[in-house]
Amino acid sequence: MATLPDGALMQRAAAGLAAVCARILRGADNASPGMDWRGGGQVTRPARGGPYGARVVLLVGSGDNGGDALWAGARLARRGARVDAVVLRHDRVHESGLSAFLDAGGRVLSDDDGPLTPAAEQAVRKADIVLDGILGIGGKGGLRDDAAYLAALASADAGLVIAVDLPSGIDADTGETPGAHVRADVTVTFGTHKVGLLIDPAAEAAGHIELVDIGLGPYLPRPAVEMLEHGDVAARIPVPGRHADKYRRGVLGMLAGSTRYRGAALLSVGGAVHGGAGMVRYAGPREVSAMVLERWPEAVTAPDVEHTDRVQAWAVGSGLGDDRGDEAEAALASGLPVLVDADGLRHLPAELTCPALLTPHAGELARMLDVDRGDVEARRLHHAREAARRWGATVLLKGSTTLVVSPDGRVRVNSTGTPALATAGSGDVLAGLGGALLAAGLDPLDAGSVAAHIHGVAGQVAAGTAGQPAASDVLDAVPGAMVSLVAAHDLL
Numbered sequence: 001m002a003t004l005p006d007g008a009l010m011q012r013a014a015a016g017l018a019a020v021c022a023r024i025l026r027g028a029d030n031a032s033p034g035m036d037w038r039g040g041g042q043v044t045r046p047a048r049g050g051p052y053g054a055r056v057v058l059l060v061g062s063g064d065n066g067g068d069a070l071w072a073g074a075r076l077a078r079r080g081a082r083v084d085a086v087v088l089r090h091d092r093v094h095e096s097g098l099s100a101f102l103d104a105g106g107r108v109l110s111d112d113d114g115p116l117t118p119a120a121e122q123a124v125r126k127a128d129i130v131l132d133g134i135l136g137i138g139g140k141g142g143l144r145d146d147a148a149y150l151a152a153l154a155s156a157d158a159g160l161v162i163a164v165d166l167p168s169g170i171d172a173d174t175g176e177t178p179g180a181h182v183r184a185d186v187t188v189t190f191g192t193h194k195v196g197l198l199i200d201p202a203a204e205a206a207g208h209i210e211l212v213d214i215g216l217g218p219y220l221p222r223p224a225v226e227m228l229e230h231g232d233v234a235a236r237i238p239v240p241g242r243h244a245d246k247y248r249r250g251v252l253g254m255l256a257g258s259t260r261y262r263g264a265a266l267l268s269v270g271g272a273v274h275g276g277a278g279m280v281r282y283a284g285p286r287e288v289s290a291m292v293l294e295r296w297p298e299a300v301t302a303p304d305v306e307h308t309d310r311v312q313a314w315a316v317g318s319g320l321g322d323d324r325g326d327e328a329e330a331a332l333a334s335g336l337p338v339l340v341d342a343d344g345l346r347h348l349p350a351e352l353t354c355p356a357l358l359t360p361h362a363g364e365l366a367r368m369l370d371v372d373r374g375d376v377e378a379r380r381l382h383h384a385r386e387a388a389r390r391w392g393a394t395v396l397l398k399g400s401t402t403l404v405v406s407p408d409g410r411v412r413v414n415s416t417g418t419p420a421l422a423t424a425g426s427g428d429v430l431a432g433l434g435g436a437l438l439a440a441g442l443d444p445l446d447a448g449s450v451a452a453h454i455h456g457v458a459g460q461v462a463a464g465t466a467g468q469p470a471a472s473d474v475l476d477a478v479p480g481a482m483v484s485l486v487a488a489h490d491l492l
């Protein structure tokens, strides 16, 4: 801002915003160079042939977010759209934006007494597009009274809701939703993706995300949250060299499954085998080991952790049950990198002395931190950070947006998640994958985020062929997912 004339960034933002609205109104293909990280993302749009004659309503808050909406509204009005503004506070409105809007033929439907006039409500209900310019990055807390009512009206009754920069009322920095907020079909965000657009529950309110480049790139600090793309993941997948042998590729010790949860052993060993482990040494009861060997003859088995030597990392806990805590503790005391999943998380010492990757879901993290599960779901980043700090470990919090948080503060959010992965045994596959990558020498942050990415791609592939895939289908899709990631990378 300091290097540019006053208002230049807002003009870039408004121009980009108006262009997206015009494109949507034209019914043009929605594919864009921006990131639609939720995949698919086709927007049901009011195809009108263009802005001319379209009904657009602006919800205008008291800050610059409202200014963006007004300037974009002025551009659409000049292209023949019928643009009405509902101004939340007439005593505090972006002045130059408002005069440009009025000069372009826009109308204001609210009055000094408040925004909720009958004309305003009627216009929102009939709109082709509602532009949500109530709050942007300056918003604090959820929407209040009139704004909350308008947000609900727009989300329920109106045409397409397009959020300006972010859906008003979400927390831009955490992904929390402290109160009432807009639910958008599309979010047009400026300069950089906001953390809140990437982490649930707020991310869910953002819909399809379009990034408008306003030239901030060279000035941005290191991002608070990273999201790996396919190429980033492919570059991190260990590829065996000419002199590879099973030890160089990484031997993983696996303490998982039990006579009660036999499937967990098969799925997690399978995840490790397909994840590229040079060898998997399975430690478990004789009848489970026999099943493992039948399905995965490349594995070797031993009765327990004590008799499992020459491993480079451990994966501990998937389907383990309650009675092998001593062995879990022994693996955790080995000093080797350890992935800890499910029942293994009950046996964490107060302080970890090894590089660790903890892979709880929200319920398990709630138990670890002695808080409510609902609170973990509402404040995913906060609680994952808290656990990473408390144990000095990398925490992979599974869920609709899987987070991987390193104790040094780095955060990655996975872009490939799919509801198809929310099925019994899916986490066992992930644990095997992550364990194999730890054994191959990736640090816990890379091992966790690469495993989550591959797992998500496998889930998408499996959903594409099996519809509602089982965890075994996801496991079967892992090799293909890895091939497609690496092949795409080689083509870059």
Ligand SMILES: NC(=O)C1=CN([C@@H]2O[C@H](COP(=O)(O)OP(=O)(O)OC[C@H]3O[C@@H](n4cnc5c(N)ncnc54)[C@H](OP(=O)(O)O)[C@@H]3O)[C@@H](O)[C@H]2O)[C@@H](O)CC1
Pocket (backbone or CB within 6 Å): 001, 009, 010, 011, 013, 061, 062, 063, 064, 065, 066, 068, 092, 134, 135, 136, 137, 138, 139, 140, 141, 142, 143, 144, 147, 164, 165, 190, 214
């Ligand atoms: N920075 C840049 O480079 C660029 C930024 N740009 C744009 O600017 C936006 C940020 O603008 P901003 O800073 O003016 O804040 P904004 O989000 O409009 O809201 C602040 C106002 O809302 C009020 N308010 C707060 N909470 C509230 C609540 N819960 N319920 C009701 N009211 C509440 C608050 O009042 P206060 O709390 O101060 O009394 C204040 O009046 C950004 O998101 C992007 O769109 C682009 O133009 C491109 C360049």
Ligand SMILES: [K+]
Pocket (backbone or CB within 6 Å): 065, 132, 133, 134, 135, 136, 163, 164, 165, 166, 167, 168
């Ligand atoms: K907004």
